[in-house]
Amino acid sequence: xxxxxxxxxxxxxxxxxxxxxxxxxxxxxxxxxxxxxxxxxxxxxxxxxxxxxxxxxxxxxxxxxxxxxxxxxxxxxxxxxxxxxxxxxxxxxxxxxxxxxxxxxxxxxxxxxxxxxxxxxxxxxxxxxxxxxxxxxxxxxxxxxxxxxxxxxxxxxxxxxxxxxxxxxxxxxxxxxxxxxxxxxxxxxxxxxxxxxxxxxxxxxxxxxxxxxxxxxxxxxxxxxxxxxxxxxxxxxxxxxxxxxxxxxxxxxxxxxxxxxxxxxxxxxxxxxxxxxxxxxxxxxx
Amino acid sequence: xxxxxxxxxxxxxxxxxxxxxxxxxxxxxxxxxxxxxxxxxxxxxxxxxxxxxxxxxxxxxxxxxxxxxxxxxxxxxxxxxxxxxxxxxxxxxxxxxxxxxxxxxxxxxxxxxxxxxxxxxxxxxxxxxxxxxxxxxxxx
Numbered sequence: 001x002x003x004x005x006x007x008x009x010x011x012x013x014x015x016x017x018x019x020x021x022x023x024x025x026x027x028x029x030x031x032x033x034x035x036x037x038x039x040x041x042x043x044x045x046x047x048x049x050x051x052x053x054x055x056x057x058x059x060x061x062x063x064x065x066x067x068x069x070x071x072x073x074x075x076x077x078x079x080x081x082x083x084x085x086x087x088x089x090x091x092x093x094x095x096x097x098x099x100x101x102x103x104x105x106x107x108x109x110x111x112x113x114x115x116x117x118x119x120x121x122x123x124x125x126x127x128x129x130x131x132x133x134x135x136x137x138x139x140x141x142x143x144x145x146x147x148x149x150x151x152x153x154x155x156x157x158x159x160x161x162x163x164x165x166x167x168x169x170x171x172x173x174x175x176x177x178x179x180x181x182x183x184x185x186x187x188x189x190x191x192x193x194x195x196x197x198x199x200x201x202x203x204x205x206x207x208x209x210x211x212x213x214x215x216x217x218x219x220x221x222x223x224x225x226x227x228x229x230x231x232x233x234x235x236x237x238x239x240x241x242x243x244x245x246x247x248x249x250x251x252x253x254x255x256x257x258x259x260x261x262x263x264x265x266x267x268x269x270x271x272x273x274x275x276x277x278x279x280x281x282x283x284x285x286x
Numbered sequence: 287x288x289x290x291x292x293x294x295x296x297x298x299x300x301x302x303x304x305x306x307x308x309x310x311x312x313x314x315x316x317x318x319x320x321x322x323x324x325x326x327x328x329x330x331x332x333x334x335x336x337x338x339x340x341x342x343x344x345x346x347x348x349x350x351x352x353x354x355x356x357x358x359x360x361x362x363x364x365x366x367x368x369x370x371x372x373x374x375x376x377x378x379x380x381x382x383x384x385x386x387x388x389x390x391x392x393x394x395x396x397x398x399x400x401x402x403x404x405x406x407x408x409x410x411x412x413x414x415x416x417x418x419x420x421x422x423x424x425x426x
Contacts, residue, residue, distance in 0.1 A: 023424040037424075044425040190423040191416035195373045195405070199416075201423045252374045254367075262370065 032183045034173045034272050041273050044205070045221050057222030058280045064209045065216050072284070081158060081230040081282040084237045088159030091152055096141040102156065105137035114164035114279045118268050119171070120178035127181050127264040130157055131239055135259075148258035149242035154228040158237060161228070161281030169225065169279060171272040178268075185269025188262060189220070194253025203247075215286065224271045226283030237282060240267060339400035339407070347393040355396050356383050359403035366409035376405040 023040070025031040042054065052063050062069040092110065095101045103109035107116075117130040128136075131153055135145045146153040173182050192199045203210070204220040227240040234242075241263045245255030256262045309328055316326045317335040324335040336344075342358075345351045359380060366372045383398035 022422045023426040024421070026424060027421045040425050186424075187416075187420050190420040192412060192419075193371060193416075195375065197412065199420070199423060205425070206423070249374060254370075254372045254374050256370055 027183070027187070029176055029179050029183065032179055032186070034179075034182055037186065038273050038275055041221055045219055048208075055278065057219055057274075058225035058277050060222060060226065060283070060285065061209070061216050061218035063222070064219065068216065068286070072286075075284050080232075080284050081237055084155045084158050084230065084282065085162050088155035088157070091156050092159050096138070096143050098141050100141050102134065102137055105133065105140065110160055111163045112167055114161045114281070115167040115169045118264060118271055120174055120181065120268070125177065126261065127268045129259065129264050129267055130160060131241070132259055132264065148239065149245075150234070150236055150238050154237040154239050157239065158228050158282035161279055164279045167279050169271060169274050169277050171268065171275055173272065181265045182269050182272060184262070185265035185267070188266045189269055193248060194251035196251040198251045200247065220270065220273065222274055222277050224267065224274050225277050225279055226281040228282050230282060230284045232284075232286050337404055339404045343396040343400035345396070347396055349387070349392060352387050352392040352395040352399070355399040355403070356380070356387060359383065359399040359406065362403045362406035362410070366406040366413070369410065369413045371409040371413040373405050373409055376402050379405070
């Protein structure tokens with residue numbers, strides 16, 4: 001009977017890059033310090049890739065891998081997401097049946113606000129992502145929810161990101177409840193999952209820039225800046241949570257629900273890590 | 287070649303990096319080297335390299351035992367799903383176990399159920415282990 005199958009990938013990667021010094025606090029509400037976490041993460045990448053400018057991390061793997069960067073720059077000359085931005089703008093501006101529109105649900109009419117998402121909502125007692133806010137806006141106005149991972153929601157999100165280009169990500173953790181959500185996201189990022197027993201950090205932190213099949217794993221710093229992403233493999237635009245699900249499946253773990261509490265908390269943590277980087281979505285990836 | 291892969295995995299999987307080898311470390315190393323059904327000693331006691339599920343699957347192959355093992359595998363699967371750590375292949379393996387049972391292939395049903403139950407138990411262990419060890423992965 002063959003029970004253990006292919007632990008290889010996990011084992012190999014985990015062995016490649018051990019942590020030189022691991023944190024010993026930061027796993028409780030009392031000790032977790034988002035700003036210290038962010039600075040430590042930046043320092044980690046800057047030490048490993050001293051030649052890479054901080055601002056370039058928004059370009060994902062292309063910040064580290066010159067070979068694939070050239071291809072990508074070519075791809076970006078005729079951006080595959082251009083149509084989606086236009087479509088998103090139209091959807092954004094089309095009034096609901098009750099005459100209201102998305103603009104009524106967001107600060108500044110929804111223009112140039114991407115950098116403030118996700119945020120901790122005191123009122124809702126949860127992390128609110130941009131996609132969640134888009135669907136909440138719909139249901140508040142008597143419209144049906146959109147699917148979370150692709151299609152219209154990604155197009156609207158892409159347009160909203162586009163209107164926020166260059167704004168610096170500005171996530172806040174205002175109180176202990178928000179801290180708990182942040183901590184949950186942090187724990188998820190570093191927890192091993194799936195049959196391959198790997199965490200996000202195994203691939204996107206310690207294992208960053210390691211070739212896996214036809215890809216190299218990009219740095220988690222800057223992971224969120226350019227979403228939603230038009231991915232050649234999808235042949236379409238997809239949201240961040242769609243990508244989370246794909247990565248969890250790849251380690252043979254069952255993906256969690258898009259826009260469920262876990263992924264929203266994970267996005268909260270990951271977005272805080274990218275505070276200070278510029279919004280540059282939508283993006284294109286292989 | 288394949289035979290040695292789990293050894294590497296076992297080294298990585300063991301949460302403790304301290305010098306003293308835990309039972310789990312020794313078990314995993316022995317299993318990786320010898321496969322299942324191998325006897326070894328740990329702190330003076332005799333053990334075998336079988337997973338508990340494999341011992342369950344070694345019971346007489348009949349409908350009653352196959353049904354019972356599938357039921358307990360399903361229960362373990364429900365447990366791992368509840369903590370959000372189930373592995374992708376487990377569900378399909380369980381389905382195939384039920385199919386084999388229907389087809390009257392009791393040994394196959396028991397082997398598959400054992401495999402699914404093992405996956406699920408490892409997923410639950412992974413969940414608990416992650417809680418203990420995730421902090422070790424955070425750079426300072």
